[in-house]
Amino acid sequence: MLTSAPDLYAIGECPLYENSIYALVAPGYDMADAAIAHLGAETKTFTGADMSTKLKLIGVDVASFGDALGETPGSRAIVFQDNVKGTYKRINIDKRGKKLLGGILVGDVSQDKRLLQTTLRGMAIPPEPEDMILGNRKGGGNEGQGLMDLPDEALVCSCEGVTKGDICGAVTADGITDLGELKKCTKAGTGCGGCLPMEKDLLTETLKSQGKVVKKVLCEHFDYSRQELFDLIKVNDIKNFNQLIDSHGTGHGCEICKPAVASMMASIWNEMILKTHDTIQDTNDRFLANIQRGGTYSVVPRIPGGEITADKLITIGEVAKKYGLYCKITGGQRIDMFGAHVGDLPDIWEELINAGFESGHAYAKALRTVKSCVGSTWCRYGVQDSVSYAIRIEERYRGLRSPHKLKSAVSGCIRECAEARSKDFGIIATEKGWNLYICGNGGAKPAHAFLLAGDLDDETCIRYIDRFLMFYIKTADPLMRTSVWLSKLDGGEDYLRDVIVNDSLGIGAQLEKEMQFMVDTYSCEWKEVVNNPELRKRFSHFVNSDEKDEVVFQEVRGQKAPVAWEK
C-alpha cells in the first residue's frame, strides 16, 4: 500500500484506492498484509475487497452484501417493506431464480450472515426465494438455510477469516464451552464483533449436538445468568461493577454486562445512579436525559396520572420559552421539551424542581408513566377514582429501575379509555374494585395484557403489583419486556398467577419487603444534581470551556427542530 509519497504506506481509511475508500475492518487487514509483504520485499498486492458489511447507524441496523443494488444484468429484486416495524429487506436473484446475488437489510439484519454465505458460496436457494427473508410460511423453517446446514468453509468472521468449520472444530476438538474461550481460540468476533450472534449460535448448536447442557450466561465475562448475578450482588453486598467482576467475573466487561449490572445494582440498592454507576451506564442514563437527533437533549418532568395544574403548565411554558425548547404532548400524558443543550440541563431542571416537578425517568429503563382517564372525578360512566389511584401508583413506583422500561395505566370503567390492557401492568375499575392486568405492551411487538385477578381492593391490588414487579425485576433477562418474560416462563399465566396471587413459592412477603425498600429509598435524581455542584459540573459540552456545542435548528410548525438529514 505504497502511496504517491515516497516511503509512505497507508492502510484502512487513509488511502484512496482506485477512487474508493475502504472503511471496513477486513479490507484493512488485507491492506496491512500487502504493506507488510512489500516492506519485506515480497510481492503481494491489494486488489480490492468484498464490501459486504453490517453497521449500526444511529439506532438502525443496516447490512448489505454481494450485488446490493441489483446491478447484475438480468437480476430481479424481491423487496419486503414493513413501515410499522421499520424494516426493509431486498434480495437480488439471478435471472434464472437459482442464485442469490446480493441484497440490503434495514432494521432487521438477523439473516445477513446466512444470506452472505448463500451469495458467496453460490448455494442453492429455496424454490420460493422470498422465504429467505420472510421465513418459510408453510412451516418447517428454511430448509437448507439453517445455521448448521452451512458448509464448513462458510466464512463466519470476515474480519479474521474464520469459517464455520474452524468454530465448530474448536468446540469439538478443543472442548471449548464458552464464547470467551472460543473468541480467544479462533479470533472470531474479535474484529467488528458483527459475527458474535452467529458464533454464539454455532457454539450452542455444536454443544447441543454433543448432548451437553448449554448454560445461559450473561456474557463472556460472567459465567452466571442475570438471575444468578442478581442474587450474588445482593447476598454479597456488592456495590460496584469492579467489585463484581473481580470477585465473580473475568476481564473488563463489555457493552452487554456493564449496563445490565448497572441496572441490577440500581434495582437492588436504589442509589443515585450518577454517584455509583455512571461509568457503566448507557448515554441517556449518564446525562439523565435522552439524547436526540442533532445532539441536544429532551427534558421530561413527571406528571403523575397525567394530572397537572394551570400553574405548572405555565411553568413548563415559561421554561420552554426561556431555553428555546420545542414542546410536544406525549402518548404517556406528559409534556416533552426538546432541544436542550447539555449545559442548560441543570438550570432547566432547577426551575422545574422549584415549581414542584421531578424527574420523569424518560431516559431510564424504569417506570415511565401511569396514564389515567378522568374516571369518576368527571366522567358520568366512571365507577372508581382512576386519577387518584393512578397518581398513587405512579408515585409508588417512580424511578424503579427494571430490565426494560415499564408503563402502566388506570381506567375508570370497562370502556378502557386509558388503554390499560396494552401496558406492563394495567388496572381497570369495576363496581367492586379493580381488575389487574399484566404483561402487555404497545411498541413494535404489541401484546395484550392478561387478567391476573379481578375485583381487588386498593391495597391488595398494590400488593400484587409489588410482587409482580419485583419478581420480574429479579428474574427477567436484560432488555426483556414483561410480555416476552411471560412467554418464556414455564407454566405461563397460570404459573405467574400462582406465584403472585397464591404465593406458591412462599416469596410474596419477601418481594413486598424488597419493593417497600425501593419505595422508601426513592429520591429524584435531578434534584440531587441540581443541589450538588460537583454533579452539575458534568453537564457541559467541553471540559475546558463553557461554550455550547453548535447545533443548527430550523423552524417547523412554529417551533424549532433540528435540520433535516440530507436525503
Ligand code: SF4
Ligand atoms: S374509561 Fe370509563 S370512566 Fe374512564 S373516561 Fe372512559 S368512559 Fe369514562
